[in-house]
Amino acid sequence: MNRNDLRSVDLNLLVVFEALIQECNVSRAAARLSLGQPAVSGALVRLRKLFDDPLFERIGHRMVPTARALKAAQILGPVLDSVCTVLACKRV
Structure with a gap:
């Protein structure tokens, strides 16, 4: 996926x-x-359609993340932190 695809x-x-x-x-x-x-x-x-992965498997009352979900989460956390930082920046 390229950046232009993010529009969708x-x-x-x-x-x-x-x-x-x-x-x-x-x-x-x-x-x-x-x-x-x-x-x-x-x-x-x-999300399941976007990632083409079930992302979570229901086991009892818990939803256990798949390997794909865990890998995505490791990358996503810092990305969301960066977005918050960018949006918090004030013009000088």
Whole structure:
């Protein structure tokens, strides 16, 4: 994927992905994001399509991340931190 392809990606999905990785539970991720559980479930469907991977496997009441999800999470955390830093910069 190149940068121009990012136009077709809802980058808010990456924030949902990070919450899902950290919570391993759709309901808790939804509460953390102040979203409804159906909204996060819908986002997960879109994330699975975007990554072409199930991303999480349900085991009991937990959602266990796949290897692809874990690898993406390692890269995504610093990227989201950088975006926050850029957006917090004030003009001099």
